[in-house]
Amino acid sequence: xxxxxxxxxxxxxxxxxxxxxxxxxxxxxxxxxxxxxxxxxxxxxxxxxxxxxxxxxxxxxxxxxxxxxxxxxxxxxxxxxxxxxxxxxxxxxxxxxxxxxxxxxxxxxxxxxxxxxxxxxxxxxxxxxxxxxxxxxxxxxxxxxxxxxxxxxxxxxxx
Amino acid sequence: xxxxxxxxxxxxxxxxxxxxxxxxxxxxxxxxxxxxxxxxxxxxxxxxxxxxxxxxxxxxxxxxxxxxxxxxxxxxxxxxxxxxxxxxxxxxxxxxxxxxxxxxxxxxxxxxxxxxxxxxxxxxxxxxxxxxxxxxxxxxxxxxxxxxxxxxxxxxxxx
DNA sequence: CTATTTAGACAGTTATTCTGACCATACCGC
DNA sequence: GCGGTATGGTCAGAATAACTGTCTAAATAG
Numbered sequence: 001x002x003x004x005x006x007x008x009x010x011x012x013x014x015x016x017x018x019x020x021x022x023x024x025x026x027x028x029x030x031x032x033x034x035x036x037x038x039x040x041x042x043x044x045x046x047x048x049x050x051x052x053x054x055x056x057x058x059x060x061x062x063x064x065x066x067x068x069x070x071x072x073x074x075x076x077x078x079x080x081x082x083x084x085x086x087x088x089x090x091x092x093x094x095x096x097x098x099x100x101x102x103x104x105x106x107x108x109x110x111x112x113x114x115x116x117x118x119x120x121x122x123x124x125x126x127x128x129x130x131x132x133x134x135x136x137x138x139x140x141x142x143x144x145x146x147x148x149x150x151x152x153x154x155x156x157x158x159x
Numbered sequence: 160x161x162x163x164x165x166x167x168x169x170x171x172x173x174x175x176x177x178x179x180x181x182x183x184x185x186x187x188x189x190x191x192x193x194x195x196x197x198x199x200x201x202x203x204x205x206x207x208x209x210x211x212x213x214x215x216x217x218x219x220x221x222x223x224x225x226x227x228x229x230x231x232x233x234x235x236x237x238x239x240x241x242x243x244x245x246x247x248x249x250x251x252x253x254x255x256x257x258x259x260x261x262x263x264x265x266x267x268x269x270x271x272x273x274x275x276x277x278x279x280x281x282x283x284x285x286x287x288x289x290x291x292x293x294x295x296x297x298x299x300x301x302x303x304x305x306x307x308x309x310x311x312x313x314x315x316x317x318x
Numbered sequence: 319c320t321a322t323t324t325a326g327a328c329a330g331t332t333a334t335t336c337t338g339a340c341c342a343t344a345c346c347g348c
Numbered sequence: 349g350c351g352g353t354a355t356g357g358t359c360a361g362a363a364t365a366a367c368t369g370t371c372t373a374a375a376t377a378g
């Protein structure tokens with residue numbers, strides 16, 4: 001008896017990570033737009049993910065954490081200041097330095113983005129099942145913890 | 160007896176997908192550079208992932224598949240022609256149209272990138288264990304299959 | 319107190335993507 | 349087989365997102 005060939009899709013490794021992430025990004029920024037943050041762009045997340053939410057952070061610190069140049073980070077911070085998500089205050093500890101700090105609106109944005117992340121996760125759990133979602137989270141956490149210090153070509157950046 | 164608090168890191172949902180993907184991208188392009196493709200950039204992958212490897216594809220088709228405008232895709236195709244990864248030939252089926260087709264070098268690039276994807280997967284399996292890797296692949300495949308047609312805000316793009 | 323390091327700013331460049339306006343060819347209805 | 353619409357592609361211009369290089373001012377180490 002011949003077997004019927006069941007074409008089990010073997011996605012390329014890149015697609016496995018890229019497609020879920022791309023979908024999540026598209027969803028997230030669409031929701032942010034609806035919820036009163038139409039002017040926020042993906043690049044801004046490099047700032048929002050790395051900033052000290054209470055005290056604020058120096059551009060230099062943000063640049064290091066995000067793995068980009070000071071100039072590039074300064075550009076992003078400027079644009080967030082323009083949009084009233086950040087304000088610049090002098091750093092009391094160093095007269096050369098300034099702190100970029102979240103405004104009220106900035107804090108709302110960060111809170112909303114966090115809630116949306118959880119919302120997406122719940123949505124996905126609804127599609128694939130809560131058990132599978134928990135297992136996926138477990139495995140991805142293991143992966144993330146296994147990453148640091150692999151290749152000399154670095155790899156702490158993103159979009 | 161008091162429990163000792165074990166701080167189980169709960170990563171944000173975004174980080175769960177972003178960090179592995181970013182690490183993979185950094186690794187992949189560092190390896191491509193070493194293996195004779197120093198001039199290839201992340202944006203080019205939108206072309207290489209979507210092109211018909213034998214026949215070649217029209218810019219319009221590539222743009223649709225990659226979820227970008229014809230103009231943007233034309234820019235990427237141009238740059239790959241410049242770098243001798245693609246060549247432009249007339250489409251025999253339509254006198255208006257042209258096909259972008261892989262050159263010998265282009266075919267080598269695609270083959271190398273595919274092999275590197277598998278290599279990275281093996282490397283990761285070595286770190287987290289083959290069983291866990293198989294489970295991760297299973298779950299991510301489920302996720303990718305569950306994605307299409309969610310949000311009106313689309314979501315088929317990436318870097 | 320001087321030399322070095324650090325924080326940030328300014329200038330210029332490149333890459334990646336978008337919109338809008340076009341042109342030429344193909345295809346469809348009559 | 350002609351006229352209108354759809355389709356494939358291009359040109360021009362702009363916005364965004366990074367980069368390198370240079371420079372000033374303040375802080376810190378000896």
